[in-house]
Amino acid sequence: MDNIAGTKSSLTWAVHISVAVLVALWLFPTVGLFVSSFRTADQIATSGWWKALFPQEQNEVLRTAAPDTQIQEGALYVIEGNLFETGSESEISAWGTSSREISAYAPGETADLGEDGRLTVMADGTYRYENDTAFEGRRGDRVFVTATAPPEFTLDNYRQVLLSEDATDSMAKAFFNTLTVTIPATIIPILIAAFAAYALAWMDFPGRALLIAAVVGLLVVPLQLALIPLLKLHLGIGIGKGYLGVWLAHTGFGLPLAIYLLRNYMVGLPRDIIENARVDGASDFQIFVKIILPLSFPALASFAIFQFLWTWNDLLVALVFLIDSTGETTVMTRQIVELLGTRGGNWEILATAAFVSIAVPLIVFFAMQKYLVRGMLAGSVK
Amino acid sequence: MHPALQGMLTIVIGVGACITYFWGSNQFLDKVLYPPKGPNAGRNINRANIIRPWLFLFPAVFALGLYLAYPVVETLRLSVTQRIPGGGSEFVGLDNYTQMFGEQKFWEAMRNNMMWLLVVPAVSTAMGLLVAQLTDRIKWGAIAKSLIFMPMAISFVGAAVIWKLVYDARPPGTEQIGVLNAIYVGLMDGEPQQWLTTPFWNNFFLMIVLVWIQTGFAMVILSAALRGIPEETVEAAIVDGAGPFQVFFKIKVPQIMGTIVVVWTTITIVVLKIFDIVFAMTNGQWETQVLANYMYDKLFRSNDWGVGSASAMVIMLLVTPILVWNVYNARKEMR
Numbered sequence: 001m002d003n004i005a006g007t008k009s010s011l012t013w014a015v016h017i018s019v020a021v022l023v024a025l026w027l028f029p030t031v032g033l034f035v036s037s038f039r040t041a042d043q044i045a046t047s048g049w050w051k052a053l054f055p056q057e058q059n060e061v062l063r064t065a066a067p068d069t070q071i072q073e074g075a076l077y078v079i080e081g082n083l084f085e086t087g088s089e090s091e092i093s094a095w096g097t098s099s100r101e102i103s104a105y106a107p108g109e110t111a112d113l114g115e116d117g118r119l120t121v122m123a124d125g126t127y128r129y130e131n132d133t134a135f136e137g138r139r140g141d142r143v144f145v146t147a148t149a150p151p152e153f154t155l156d157n158y159r160q161v162l163l164s165e166d167a168t169d170s171m172a173k174a175f176f177n178t179l180t181v182t183i184p185a186t187i188i189p190i191l192i193a194a195f196a197a198y199a200l201a202w203m204d205f206p207g208r209a210l211l212i213a214a215v216v217g218l219l220v221v222p223l224q225l226a227l228i229p230l231l232k233l234h235l236g237i238g239i240g241k242g243y244l245g246v247w248l249a250h251t252g253f254g255l256p257l258a259i260y261l262l263r264n265y266m267v268g269l270p271r272d273i274i275e276n277a278r279v280d281g282a283s284d285f286q287i288f289v290k291i292i293l294p295l296s297f298p299a300l301a302s303f304a305i306f307q308f309l310w311t312w313n314d315l316l317v318a319l320v321f322l323i324d325s326t327g328e329t330t331v332m333t334r335q336i337v338e339l340l341g342t343r344g345g346n347w348e349i350l351a352t353a354a355f356v357s358i359a360v361p362l363i364v365f366f367a368m369q370k371y372l373v374r375g376m377l378a379g380s381v382k
Numbered sequence: 383m384h385p386a387l388q389g390m391l392t393i394v395i396g397v398g399a400c401i402t403y404f405w406g407s408n409q410f411l412d413k414v415l416y417p418p419k420g421p422n423a424g425r426n427i428n429r430a431n432i433i434r435p436w437l438f439l440f441p442a443v444f445a446l447g448l449y450l451a452y453p454v455v456e457t458l459r460l461s462v463t464q465r466i467p468g469g470g471s472e473f474v475g476l477d478n479y480t481q482m483f484g485e486q487k488f489w490e491a492m493r494n495n496m497m498w499l500l501v502v503p504a505v506s507t508a509m510g511l512l513v514a515q516l517t518d519r520i521k522w523g524a525i526a527k528s529l530i531f532m533p534m535a536i537s538f539v540g541a542a543v544i545w546k547l548v549y550d551a552r553p554p555g556t557e558q559i560g561v562l563n564a565i566y567v568g569l570m571d572g573e574p575q576q577w578l579t580t581p582f583w584n585n586f587f588l589m590i591v592l593v594w595i596q597t598g599f600a601m602v603i604l605s606a607a608l609r610g611i612p613e614e615t616v617e618a619a620i621v622d623g624a625g626p627f628q629v630f631f632k633i634k635v636p637q638i639m640g641t642i643v644v645v646w647t648t649i650t651i652v653v654l655k656i657f658d659i660v661f662a663m664t665n666g667q668w669e670t671q672v673l674a675n676y677m678y679d680k681l682f683r684s685n686d687w688g689v690g691s692a693s694a695m696v697i698m699l700l701v702t703p704i705l706v707w708n709v710y711n712a713r714k715e716m717r
Binding site for chain 1: 388392393396397400401404405408412432434435436438439441442443445446448449450451452453454456457460512513516517519520523526528529530531532533534535536537538539540542543544545546547548550557558559560561564594597599602603606626651654655657658661662674677678681682687690691694695697698701704705708709712713716
């Protein structure tokens with residue numbers, strides 16, 4: 001369509017701009033969470049995350065040092081120091097000594113406070129407070145400043161979420177639990193499905209078409225139906241709630257897609273190779289292991305990614321089959337839902353916990369996107 | 383035992399058992415039961431070939447039967463029975479259904495599910511088609527697509543947290559930290575809104591989360607379909623003087639109609655089962671109940687397996703037309 005005379009430039013621009021807007025819209029929410037996970041609770045509560053990326057102007061109430069640090073310079077009593085903590089890069093644009101006039105003075109000006117003395121505050125926060133008589137009292141005086149602080153980020157949230165001993169915040173245990181659920185639940189269905197897919201693709205037997213139709217049908221059966229009967233079954237045969245139950249459940253629920261994907265892929269493999277191997281006397285088992293399995297690697301990878309994302313992100317199956325009343329086997333999705341309930345306002349903890357849980361799928365996603373797309377194209381029922 | 387060790391052990395045992403089963407059963411068939419030698423060699427080979435597919439299929443068929451087919455039947459049975467205190471159950475006919483149909487919460491869930499069903503597949507597919515078409519011919523299209531596709535990797539729960547931050551509301555007069563309220567208050571001069579607790583409209587704010595996730599899926603599939611359109615049809619239309627919009631709506635869309643339907647139905651199934659987003663964001667309060675969450679409530683909060691099973695059957699009933707249609711198409715394609 002690039003060659004439609006006359007409309008090219010304006011339309012191309014419109015396309016570029018609309019795509020840019022859409023991408024920004026799609027990214028914005030996730031970036032918000034990501035940025036928030038590096039901010040302190042205070043920062044999150046007082047300003048939107050989008051402001052964190054730019055220097056911020058904020059009003060602060062600071063104090064001069066206590067009078068007992070004063071020194072005597074001739075007839076003058078002097079307190080010197082910096083209003084900010086060491087290492088701060090904030091810059092003062094205006095300041096005042098009363099809450100009614102917080103921006104009465106510019107940096108470098110001297111405020112004459114009558115018999116309380118004279119205060120000079122510089123832009124970087126250093127001040128000189130001098131008086132003709134000795135300063136009294138226990139605490140320093142308040143100074144109201146309007147300061148521009150550079151963006152500031154912290155890793156404290158991650159430290160708390162990953163390393164804290166506090167069970168309600170800790171994601172470390174949930175992280176390993178999730179991993180424990182995910183890996184067997186990804187590998188085992190692949191093996192079972194691969195053999196079945198080979199039989200459905202390359203072996204001839206009565207009832208094959210019916211079985212394929214059944215697999216297509218089971219693809220869409222909602223797993224909600226399986227919850228009670230299988231929980232009853234698991235409790236009945238003594239598996240109970242635990243890892244074994246959740247592995248079996250994920251294997252069962254993942255199988256239709258696995259078989260469907262792998263069969264579709266295997267059917268497309270060249271017939272000649274398989275026929276030749278048969279003529280040369282290879283058994284079906286040998287053909288499967290030596291020819292089909294290596295050639296099906298892309299399809300196996302596609303399904304592995306699907307199953308990994310699905311089991312990692314799952315909440316319902318874990319709630320029903322895994323997590324018992326002790327909460328020892330909690331997974332990350334469950335932990336986050338708990339946090340949403342108990343710490344709904346603590347965005348620094350929530351954002352960080354959520355980001356810890358979505359980081360791994362995101363890495364897998366960007367690293368193996370090619371296989372994911374391929375699997376998706378093969379897996380949608382045509 | 384440490385669960386990680388237990389997991390490792392399960393992988394080893396599971397994989398080992400699978401391999402032993404497949405290898406062992408094939409060996410048994412060929413070496414012991416019907417060896418392809420001796421006086422009956424020919425007959426033995428034929429017999430072995432009849433049995434072998436079922437050796438390959440057995441674990442899968444068994445797991446499918448136990449974990450998906452049996453529950454459908456068992457749920458149906460549970461939905462017409464009631465547990466008797468002290469153990470056992472009795473047949474109660476349609477009592478569970480009658481009780482469910484009498485509950486206002488159920489109809490609220492039905493209404494909301496229907497709204498989800500109307501809005502989410504349509505909007506996701508339309509957005510996906512739009513993005514697929516727009517990114518088709520631009521240089522950085524691949525990057526744009528991968529970024530819009532990204533939410534697919536994020537869990538529903540993670541998405542719920544992400545969007546809760548977007549919808550966050552602070553009291554009037556204070557600085558808004560949710561983007562939506564910041565825009566609403568800052569640019570449109572409104573009062574900060576509690577987007578998730580305003581009945582009726584909050585449903586749409588929950589739907590946005592799913593649209594955000596599913597648009598990437600629709601885009602990937604439709605983008606591949608657009609690429610598959612024969613170049614000549616588009617060129618012929620341009621030669622005949624068709625504008626870009628006409629080319630899109632009259633040439634391209636009709637050719638990928640089949641794929642659009644597939645995307646639509648796939649998202650429809652996701653919508654029918656939607657649970658996590660509602661569970662994590664509102665838990666069905668403020669009139670946002672949906673069927674799957676209603677079922678979860680019945681099962682694990684009220685501990686009422688009869689009504690829970692009945693509502694699961696309602697979800698199954700809604701999925702059935704798509705199931706039949708898929709099977710019909712798959713069989714047609716195989717002939």
